[in-house]
Amino acid sequence: MTELKPGPNPLFLREEELRQAIEMLFFAYRDFTGEPDAILAHLGFGRAHHRVIYFVGRHPMISVSELLLILKITKQSLSRVLSQLVREGFIVQHQGTEDRRQRLLKLTDKGVEIERQLTEAQRQRIARAYREAGAEAVQGFRAVMLGIMDAPDRGRFDRERDG
Amino acid sequence: MTELKPGPNPLFLREEELRQAIEMLFFAYRDFTGEPDAILAHLGFGRAHHRVIYFVGRHPMISVSELLLILKITKQSLSRVLSQLVREGFIVQHQGTEDRRQRLLKLTDKGVEIERQLTEAQRQRIARAYREAGAEAVQGFRAVMLGIMDAPDRGRFDRERDG
DNA sequence: CATATACGTCAGTCTTGTTGACATATTGCC
DNA sequence: GGCAATATGTCAACAAGACTGACGTATATG
Numbered sequence: 001m002t003e004l005k006p007g008p009n010p011l012f013l014r015e016e017e018l019r020q021a022i023e024m025l026f027f028a029y030r031d032f033t034g035e036p037d038a039i040l041a042h043l044g045f046g047r048a049h050h051r052v053i054y055f056v057g058r059h060p061m062i063s064v065s066e067l068l069l070i071l072k073i074t075k076q077s078l079s080r081v082l083s084q085l086v087r088e089g090f091i092v093q094h095q096g097t098e099d100r101r102q103r104l105l106k107l108t109d110k111g112v113e114i115e116r117q118l119t120e121a122q123r124q125r126i127a128r129a130y131r132e133a134g135a136e137a138v139q140g141f142r143a144v145m146l147g148i149m150d151a152p153d154r155g156r157f158d159r160e161r162d163g
Numbered sequence: 164m165t166e167l168k169p170g171p172n173p174l175f176l177r178e179e180e181l182r183q184a185i186e187m188l189f190f191a192y193r194d195f196t197g198e199p200d201a202i203l204a205h206l207g208f209g210r211a212h213h214r215v216i217y218f219v220g221r222h223p224m225i226s227v228s229e230l231l232l233i234l235k236i237t238k239q240s241l242s243r244v245l246s247q248l249v250r251e252g253f254i255v256q257h258q259g260t261e262d263r264r265q266r267l268l269k270l271t272d273k274g275v276e277i278e279r280q281l282t283e284a285q286r287q288r289i290a291r292a293y294r295e296a297g298a299e300a301v302q303g304f305r306a307v308m309l310g311i312m313d314a315p316d317r318g319r320f321d322r323e324r325d326g
Numbered sequence: 327c328a329t330a331t332a333c334g335t336c337a338g339t340c341t342t343g344t345t346g347a348c349a350t351a352t353t354g355c356c
Numbered sequence: 357g358g359c360a361a362t363a364t365g366t367c368a369a370c371a372a373g374a375c376t377g378a379c380g381t382a383t384a385t386g
Binding site: 236265 | 372373374376377382384
């Protein structure tokens with residue numbers, strides 16, 4: 001039973017294969033978020049704070065509306081965690097120069113430090129998985145993950161870095 | 164940019180590669196859960212109900228404590244959704260024969276139907292991604308996903324089906 | 327018989343998402 | 357210049373789903 005036995009019922013195998021993928025997503029995502037969650041809880045923050053810190057770190061001087069497009073949550077939901085992060089000095093808001101209605105977000109030094117700390121566990125987890133699986137597997141992983149996400153989200157991974 | 168360009172700064176590329184993986188997990192997981200969530204909301208249920216229905220369907224006659232080990236939530240959290248699912252006729256509880264303290268869980272016909280409906284969108288999403296990426300990519304995907312999850316969870320995917 | 331286990335339940339709290347309504351500053355257009 | 361649209365903020369109420377802590381009951385096991 002270590003090898004799924006090649007049987008007379010390919011439909012069953014397909015079903016099993018698909019269910020395993022579904023479960024892998026569940027387990028991998030949960031374990032993947034576990035470590036940062038623990039650190040966050042210790043700071044009185046939640047996973048939502050991590051996401052904001054992460055994407056502001058990833059896209060310095062991002063506008064609020066751009067951040068909303070990435071996170072796909074309501075501005076009210078974002079507002080709660082964002083204003084908390086600004087109040088506690090992890091993020092600063094700069095008024096936009098071209099459009100002065102915009103509040104462009106940027107991590108403070110304190111924010112950069114906490115981002116590094118939070119993301120480090122995840123980075124190491126991925127690095128280990130990548131190293132152990134090998135370069136070819138990584139290509140496969142990326143291909144499947146891109147296929148799983150909605151088409152619009154895929155755009156973030158081919159060009160990347162053109163603004 | 165389809166191939167990561169071999170540059171003068173391999174550390175930057177590595178960092179970029181790892182961050183892309185982190186973001187792929189975020190986007191893929193969110194999009195992956197989106198469709199069932201919509202169906203569930205329509206039924207007055209949430210994602211937690213889906214998880215319970217899914218794993219009870221996957222492991223018929225599973226005990227409550229075994230289910231708790233898979234989900235890694237508290238019995239109080241499980242209780243809320245489980246008793247709701249029992250009350251509304253999606254799951255039945257059979258008293259264990261060997262250990263009569265156990266409540267062994269099983270989907271009703273109604274439960275099977277809703278499970279099929281909920282998981283169908285996810286199955287199709289995975290099937291499409293697998294088909295488009297190819298068999299080799301699937302192997303890579305599995306290898307990386309297994310590497311990302313905590314070691315204890317990996318055990319569910321090599322043997323699988325020995326109880 | 328006593329203790330441990332499997333399960334259920336009541337009560338309160340927190341995070342994070344939602345909707346709806348309304349306010350303010352700024353931009354862009356006629 | 358005036359006015360509609362846009363970017364953002366904020367108040368209020370609500371729901372899902374996780375948590376802790378405490379307590380109760382049925383059954384198993386030594």
